[in-house]
Amino acid sequence: MKIGILGGGQLGRMLLQSAANYVVETWVLENDSECPSAHLCHHFIKGDITDFDTVYAFGKNLDAITIEIEAVNVDALEKLESEGVKVYPRPAAIRIIKNKITQKEFYKAHSIPSPDFVVTHKAAELMQHLAFLPAVHKIGQGGYDGKGVQVLNEKGDLGKAFDAPSVLEKKVNIRKEIAIIVAMNNEGEPVLFPPVEMVVDPVLNLLDHQVSPALLPETVLWKIEAIAIRLVKELKSPGLFAVELFVDKDDEVWVNETAPRVHNSGHHTIEANYSSQFDMLWRIMLGYPPGNPDPILPSAIVNLVGADGHSGPARYEGLEEVLKMDNVFVHLYGKKITKPGRKMGHVTILHKDYADLTYKAHRIRNLLRITAE
Numbered sequence: 001m002k003i004g005i006l007g008g009g010q011l012g013r014m015l016l017q018s019a020a021n022y023v024v025e026t027w028v029l030e031n032d033s034e035c036p037s038a039h040l041c042h043h044f045i046k047g048d049i050t051d052f053d054t055v056y057a058f059g060k061n062l063d064a065i066t067i068e069i070e071a072v073n074v075d076a077l078e079k080l081e082s083e084g085v086k087v088y089p090r091p092a093a094i095r096i097i098k099n100k101i102t103q104k105e106f107y108k109a110h111s112i113p114s115p116d117f118v119v120t121h122k123a124a125e126l127m128q129h130l131a132f133l134p135a136v137h138k139i140g141q142g143g144y145d146g147k148g149v150q151v152l153n154e155k156g157d158l159g160k161a162f163d164a165p166s167v168l169e170k171k172v173n174i175r176k177e178i179a180i181i182v183a184m185n186n187e188g189e190p191v192l193f194p195p196v197e198m199v200v201d202p203v204l205n206l207l208d209h210q211v212s213p214a215l216l217p218e219t220v221l222w223k224i225e226a227i228a229i230r231l232v233k234e235l236k237s238p239g240l241f242a243v244e245l246f247v248d249k250d251d252e253v254w255v256n257e258t259a260p261r262v263h264n265s266g267h268h269t270i271e272a273n274y275s276s277q278f279d280m281l282w283r284i285m286l287g288y289p290p291g292n293p294d295p296i297l298p299s300a301i302v303n304l305v306g307a308d309g310h311s312g313p314a315r316y317e318g319l320e321e322v323l324k325m326d327n328v329f330v331h332l333y334g335k336k337i338t339k340p341g342r343k344m345g346h347v348t349i350l351h352k353d354y355a356d357l358t359y360k361a362h363r364i365r366n367l368l369r370i371t372a373e
């Protein structure tokens with residue numbers, strides 16, 4: 001089978017690592033020939049994943065195609081699908097998710113609990129929705145890693161609001177941020193990974209570390225699982241989906257957003273679960289039975305991001321110390337250049353004791369610094 005990946009970042013890289021277990025010819029399309037995936041695939045094609053002709057030419061001789069990012073040319077994927085190329089997830093699902101406005105409308109139309117919202121087209125319109133504050137303002141298209149999201153607590157915050165089509169969403173009183181990965185096979189049968197708790201850095205608005213399986217009351221876990229399965233079934237597409245949710249202070253569960261692809265919140269599954277999210281996606285695309293998503297041990301992930309004030313060729317300070325630790329797995333994405341806040345790798349920690357996971361997560365964050373040479 002010839003299978004292509006649109007995008008050659010770190011997610012593509014981990015997907016390719018897992019492909020080595022199967023007989024599959026891998027193709028990658030990406031603009032940057034020094035990207036993390038370039039040297040791990042069988043065929044690297046340099047090109048723009050948002051351009052119709054480039055994506056169509058890349059896909060037309062493949063058996064199947066998947067994505068590692070939503071910002072792809074969906075029209076080309078639709079044409080490829082109509083000509084018999086299998087696309088994971090289906091282009092219709094990518095189209096819904098790609099824009100936060102259509103994504104939120106989809107939740108509403110299917111009674112998936114998600115914070116109440118209004119759609120705005122320009123910053124000036126926000127003045128009509130003061131009663132909606134405190135709220136979270138999210139740019140419709142193009143935001144990622146918290147960069148298209150701003151908290152608007154009061155009228156005085158409106159001056160800094162994005163001036164673009166957006167959703168203005170009720171601010172949730174968050175107790176926990178959870179992500180759960182659902183694998184959906186070609187027959188529409190879902191397989192659920194255990195949920196993970198994401199601990200967010202309030203300053204960077206970026207994931208600080210995460211723990212899996214999340215510690216949750218059983219009734220909350222059931223709600224999360226039921227909502228995630230229903231949501232993915234409504235998308236009517238095989239593939240792998242990461243559903244991000246909030247558990248509020250009253251233990252109500254709200255969908256934040258969905259990623260229709262392998263996801264950062266599933267990196268730990270490489271070592272911590274019998275079948276990883278990457279293995280699971282290959283099994284789906286190759287038409288094999290699903291793997292076992294159960295955890296082998298509880299785990300934590302620390303994201304490795306470029307240190308403040310450092311831009312240039314990357315240097316990994318403290319790497320030896322971290323590599324000496326038991327049941328700690330370092331993943332470096334091979335990006336040549338570091339920048340403040342740039343995702344450069346992650347570290348997975350396994351331990352039966354959650355206190356040990358948190359202790360090691362903090363220790364690793366203090367030990368390992370990514371600076372410029």
Ligand code: ADP
Pocket residue numbers: 115136138143144145146147148149169170171172173174177200205244256257
């Ligand atoms: P991105 O797609 O850029 O990751 P998210 O929609 O996940 O953006 O939002 C980033 C963060 O902002 C979330 O992890 C959460 O901490 C906060 N956030 C988003 N929506 C809400 C909300 N409705 N209420 C409270 N906090 C929110």
